[in-house]
Amino acid sequence: MTVAEAPEADLLRDPESYARLLEHVRAAVLAGTPAPRSPRSVVSASWDRSLAARVDPDAGEAPVVYEPGELPGLRGEHPLSPVLPLLRQNLVSIADDAEHMMIVTDADGLILWREGETGVLLRADRVALTEGTRWSEAAAGTNAMGTALATGEPVRIHSAEHLVRRYHAWTCAAAPVRDPDTGALLGSIDVSGPLRTVHPAMLALVTATAQLAEGQLRAHLAVRDERLRQANMRHLAALRGRPGALLSASGRVLAAESCVLPSTVDVRRGGGTVALPDGRLATVEPLPEGYLLYLSSPGPSPARPHRARLALDFLTDGPGSATVDGREVPFTLRHAEILTLLALAPDGMTADRLACRLYGESGNPVTVRAEIHRLRTQLGTSVVRTRPYRLAADVDADFLRCRAALRRGAADEAVRAFRGPLLPESESPAIRQERESLTAQVRQVALNSADAEVLWAFWETSCGVDDLAIVDALCAALPAGDPRRAVVLTHRARL
Structure with missing residues (x-):
């Protein structure tokens, strides 16, 4: 602070x-x-x-x-x-x-x-x-x-x-x-x-x-950590010298035996196999209020469970698309909104919070639960999980790539990912806010770049085509011999 x-x-x-x-x-x-x-x-x-x-x-x-x-x-x-x-x-x-x-x-x-x-x-x-x-x-x-x-x-x-x-x-x-x-x-x-x-x-x-x-x-927190250590040290002792550790519920290392670990381990809800930053594999088992971690024994690495790949292309002037492991799946606007909000909240949301972000103050969690049930039926229970509602797939979303590029100041990457406004037909308060924020930020980085290719890519979207500031910046950036300059000048005269 x-x-x-x-x-x-x-x-x-x-x-x-x-x-x-x-x-x-x-x-x-x-x-x-x-x-x-x-x-x-x-x-x-x-x-x-x-x-x-x-x-x-x-x-x-x-x-x-x-x-x-x-x-x-x-x-x-x-x-x-x-x-x-x-x-x-x-x-x-x-x-x-x-x-x-x-x-x-x-x-x-x-x-x-x-x-x-x-x-x-x-x-x-x-x-x-x-x-x-x-x-x-x-x-x-x-x-x-x-x-x-x-x-x-x-x-x-x-x-x-x-x-x-x-x-x-x-x-x-x-x-x-x-x-x-x-x-x-x-x-x-x-x-x-x-x-x-x-x-x-x-x-x-x-x-x-x-x-x-x-x-x-x-x-x-220190009192809780000490209570957890005292209650669960017997589990660490039961490893009999095998490399392992006690973890808090958030993955912080509270005690370690015969191994060097980072201060925090990225644990998944319910435990399972995790990869440490140095490439070692470890197994994490749930305990009351925390986890027991032990390093996998030498030998062939166990096969990692399949994790679905969910691809979302919602930054577009067209209808957008969603695929699971390369298979295109049909979706309604409401399902697209839910997928977008869950992708933006990787830790998940309760039904109440998701209802508020979807519908505003009038949101009803009962309606959300029904939509989630339909979505899980369509995409699979391994893709959309409950308690809390979250995506359990590897998500590749154009709006997430665009956000990441904006944070890095990579104008060309941001504009490449941005092929139109985010779910333009959505009236969800949270989607509308994200849509307007992304559009404004991409527009500004395009203007700041003064790069003809970046400006041209944004001008080709519905958000940029009639934006006079974008058109003027593009006219200034395109060299006199570029045939695109005549196209832009003609369009400017019509505005």
Whole structure:
């Protein structure tokens, strides 16, 4: 976690005047006119993500995704529940004195806990800043909780830096909290209050508290590790000197015998044969809360179980295609959406989460279960697994290749993989967000490349053919003697 940014001098000197300046900046940026100053880069990037998710800047509101009666179960199962007393000790008393409130979310921005000064809580009720609402950027636009989760870094959002107008009377600071075992985001902690209550130490306070929470989670993890070692060392001893190790549920090596291993082994759910980075084969057997690993004996390597190859070509102006081990399989749009979302989440998803990403707030997990059953019947139970829903095949998807190329900055590879928008007929909120994000990123890397071949490849797609900026860049990049230049110039004249 990076060190929290220092608050701007204008904000601390006169928060309300600074808020009025931010209003002018936001209005100008949304209107596409010159702004009195540029928004902070973290805010500008968040506005872009929020607008790509179709958050309404003037009428948006955080959606209610769980009713009050559903929250106790979610809270009790959440990994941040054990550190709630620490968070209360560090934040709630201060929040009460300063007319703020403490908020704790899960990794998807769902508010699980909210505590603080009564007057502030009542004001928060009027803008749906309550338990059971979702504050991810895609759901509520730019806000400290959602932006901290999106960037993985602490952030302060003041007044009109919130994309949605109804939150402009608020100032907030949030920091993410990560699982010390896996590094995955667990959620965020936030301190929010009315505009006039902004304090220079707010961001530093939540950042330090998040670090303390992670430290306490590490201490709890060490206790669990020791308990697992004590309960299962007999299994390691039973190997009688044969090379082996005890692993945690996430694959961390807790104890080893007669072998050198990496700190973490990539274990599959249920165990089985795994290949170590140096090429050695090992067998992993499930234990209560962990695994026993032992190295395979010398001799011929056992045959590895067949793993199906699933190829998805969904970045196209045409109908797209899906194959399993080279065999083309028919699919509906809904099945294509499910396959895309599962390919983007290799660790899998619950029925509830998949329903939300497919249908939005109205998603019904019963409908998802029925679709998964049909998909498993069509593709095979070895390709689509349950508990959680996930793909158990080797996936070769053009949208994953495109994403990987964008991360590497490989413009030519990204554009080669991008032959059209991702599932253009899909109205799924998550697919639509991924489609718009991929299209915008590929367009930008094509423009930045100024490479005639890259620009030509993007221009040939439906996304680029009538894009005047792409056409102009292509005209500039193509040499005078290239016959394609005349084609592009003629098309430009028609635009």
